[in-house]
Amino acid sequence: MISxxxxxxxxxxKAARKLTAKLPHFEMESKNISRxxxxxxxxxFSLAKILKKSPIEIARKIKSDLEENRYLDKxxxxxxxxxxxxxxxxxxxxxxxxxxxxxxxxxxKKVIIDYSSPNIAKPMHVGHLRAxxxxxxxxxxxxxxxxxxxxxxxxxxxxxxFGMLIAGYKKWGDKKKINxxxxxxxxxxxxxxxxxxxxxxxxxxxxxxxxxxLERQDKENKKILNWFLRVSLKEFNQLYKKxxxxxxxxxxxxxxxxxxxxxxxNDLKNKGVAILSQGAYIxxxxxxxxxxxxxxxxxxxxxxxxxxxxxxxxxxxxxQPDEILYVIGSQQNLHLKQLFAIAQIAxxxxxxxxxxxxxxxxxxxxxxxxxxxxxxxxxxxxxxxxIINTARKIVSQKxxxxxxxxxxxxxxxxxxxxxxxxxxxxxxxxxxxxDPKKALSLQGxxxxxxxxxxxxxxxILAKTKTGKGDFSLFEDKDxxxxxxxxxxxxxxxxxxxxxxxxxxxxxxxGLANLANNFYETTPILxxxxxxxxxxxxxxxxxxxxxxxxxxxxxxxxxxxRI
RNA sequence: GCUCCCAUAGCUCAACGGACAGAGCGCCCGCCUUCUAAGCGGGAAAUAGAAGUUCGAUUCUUCUUGGGAGCACCA
Numbered sequence: 001m002i003s004x005x006x007x008x009x010x011x012x013x014k015a016a017r018k019l020t021a022k023l024p025h026f027e028m029e030s031k032n033i034s035r036x037x038x039x040x041x042x043x044x045f046s047l048a049k050i051l052k053k054s055p056i057e058i059a060r061k062i063k064s065d066l067e068e069n070r071y072l073d074k075x076x077x078x079x080x081x082x083x084x085x086x087x088x089x090x091x092x093x094x095x096x097x098x099x100x101x102x103x104x105x106x107x108x109k110k111v112i113i114d115y116s117s118p119n120i121a122k123p124m125h126v127g128h129l130r131a132x133x134x135x136x137x138x139x140x141x142x143x144x145x146x147x148x149x150x151x152x153x154x155x156x157x158x159x160x161x162f163g164m165l166i167a168g169y170k171k172w173g174d175k176k177k178i179n180x181x182x183x184x185x186x187x188x189x190x191x192x193x194x195x196x197x198x199x200x201x202x203x204x205x206x207x208x209x210x211x212x213x214l215e216r217q218d219k220e221n222k223k224i225l226n227w228f229l230r231v232s233l234k235e236f237n238q239l240y241k242k243x244x245x246x247x248x249x250x251x252x253x254x255x256x257x258x259x260x261x262x263x264x265x266n267d268l269k270n271k272g273v274a275i276l277s278q279g280a281y282i283x284x285x286x287x288x289x290x291x292x293x294x295x296x297x298x299x300x301x302x303x304x305x306x307x308x309x310x311x312x313x314x315x316x317x318x319x320q321p322d323e324i325l326y327v328i329g330s331q332q333n334l335h336l337k338q339l340f341a342i343a344q345i346a347x348x349x350x351x352x353x354x355x356x357x358x359x360x361x362x363x364x365x366x367x368x369x370x371x372x373x374x375x376x377x378x379x380x381x382x383x384x385x386x387i388i389n390t391a392r393k394i395v396s397q398k399x400x401x402x403x404x405x406x407x408x409x410x411x412x413x414x415x416x417x418x419x420x421x422x423x424x425x426x427x428x429x430x431x432x433x434x435d436p437k438k439a440l441s442l443q444g445x446x447x448x449x450x451x452x453x454x455x456x457x458x459x460i461l462a463k464t465k466t467g468k469g470d471f472s473l474f475e476d477k478d479x480x481x482x483x484x485x486x487x488x489x490x491x492x493x494x495x496x497x498x499x500x501x502x503x504x505x506x507x508x509x510g511l512a513n514l515a516n517n518f519y520e521t522t523p524i525l526x527x528x529x530x531x532x533x534x535x536x537x538x539x540x541x542x543x544x545x546x547x548x549x550x551x552x553x554x555x556x557x558x559x560x561r562i
Numbered sequence: 563g564c565u566c567c568c569a570u571a572g573c574u575c576a577a578c579g580g581a582c583a584g585a586g587c588g589c590c591c592g593c594c595u596u597c598u599a600a601g602c603g604g605g606a607a608a609u610a611g612a613a614g615u616u617c618g619a620u621u622c623u624u625c626u627u628g629g630g631a632g633c634a635c636c637a
Contacts, residue, residue: 079581297635304637442600444586452600520602
């Protein structure tokens with residue numbers, strides 16, 4: 001079975017083809033307003049433009065063409081040319097009996113999703129957290145839709161700052177301390193180095209020298225850098241584990257491409273893609289209305305972008321992906337545009353479609369960038385711990401009856417769920433305001449609300465055995481839920497199209513609201529009509545299943561008790 | 563200076579050029595001897611400003627105002 005929306009779209013397309021050879025784009029949507037039908041379409045308006053006829057006239061033609069359809073109760077024309085479709089009850093019962101086939105738009109295609117990308121020796125901040133959660137959602141979504149997903153973590157481990165870190169380590173470093181608390185210690189060295197540089201400019205030179213050695217593949221410095229990477233990664237992995245993020249397929253530092261850069265630049269020069277300008281090599285991008293991209297500095301050193309190009313070449317060569325998603329903040333919009341333009345000019349991306357999944361800033365409650373009063377960044381780790389703490393307090397207050405172990409489990413799942421939902425419920429392009437103090441909302445459009453609804457549904461199911469039900473006993477409010485259930489796949493397609501989770505969040509919230517309203521107003525277990533009772537048990541089981549699947553796609557766990 | 567992004571209810575967010583701009587929080591009102599009140603129902607409340615394109619504009623174009631990001635030797 002395909003979704004009702006798909007079904008109607010196909011139907012209308014067929015009818016429209018009789019009127020014109022080239023189909024215009026049109027909408028088929030569910031408006032949640034009963035007099036606009038189960039689904040409505042603006043196809044007549046779209047056709048009116050090319051056929052130069054009135055929308056009403058076209059709508060009438062389509063209507064008369066489709067009116068005999070066995071699933072449709074009626075078709076209405078309203079609002080100057082909208083076509084509203086009303087399905088028969090039997091259709092919805094049919095939809096419920098034969099659930100939708102799982103869609104598989106991926107068809108086994110390979111996609112690389114590049115996300116998280118923290119810098120080693122530095123704590124992950126709230127921006128990394130957003131990138132990580134968006135990326136993890138996309139990885140789960142693509143997997144669910146039958147793509148072969150390669151999760152890629154491109155670590156920042158190159159640049160003069162690592163010269164500072166190595167110089168600082170050689171001066172003041174304590175190996176034991178670093179092994180114990182790597183990121184804290186390394187950050188301290190970095191901060192101290194920058195502080196002392198003000199009084200002692202020679203330090204900067206030392207840092208540059210250490211970095212230059214690194215560029216020359218100096219064994220000792222490479223070894224140190226590698227060690228920094230290993231211990232940082234150990235700490236990152238603790239956070240990923242705590243968050244319940246899918247494991248990455250590839251974790252690679254930028255520095256790993258270093259050896260390929262000179263051949264790469266030579267190749268670009270030979271092809272005439274890169275040209276000499278003011279002593280440096282640039283790739284002009286006027287054709288793309290972009291400023292030129294610098295790939296080699298006048299001192300011969302390479303840049304971030306150069307390594308990004310090398311990484312792209314490596315990815316394409318090694319994995320032959322059909323698609324590469326870069327989950328990276330909007331401040332790098334230009335950078336990604338340049339990368340994609342270069343890929344096109346030099347033919348680097350193979351068959352892969354490149355896509356920048358850009359996202360906005362995470363702002364604090366005052367609408368400014370999130371920071372403590374001292375101006376430090378707020379660490380992702382602290383946000384996670386803080387929200388679980390908040391959840392712990394609430395749970396121990398609300399459920400004094402539960403065991404400590406169970407309360408702890410609920411606190412973790414509700415806290416993390418609240419956090420993730422907070423980042424995933426909004427469209428990714430806008431800046432979002434994140435107030436760590438208010439982040440765990442229990443009411444309304446929040447993960448705990450969805451988790452609570454799931455628990456309520458499961459709890460009803462747990463109290464009884466199910467038997468054979470008679471679906472024809474369903475009433476309007478049951479059908480409302482069936483309608484919602486059948487839209488799930490369409491919602492996932494929207495998420496895929498926009499690389500955004502907010503459609504799914506909105507859907508799950510709507511479904512949960514329907515479900516809550518349903519069991520609030522409809523006694524199920526006490527229903528004397530056993531066939532209807534069983535039918536409704538099947539219905540809420542399906543609703544719970546949808547909630548669970550949807551939450552799982554957002555990386556949010558469900559519970560049986562809350 | 564140039565380029566790009568953003569501006570929707572008191573607050574936080576929705577709305578692929580479509581029919582009356584939807585939600586949540588907060589506020590006001592009602593519902594717990596009945597499957598977990600982390601719930602359900604109801605109410606007040608918004609497109610920054612000006613012009614244009616269109617049958618139709620929150621959406622597209624131009625300008626204004628206000629915020630943010632980026633723009634050759636950082637990553």
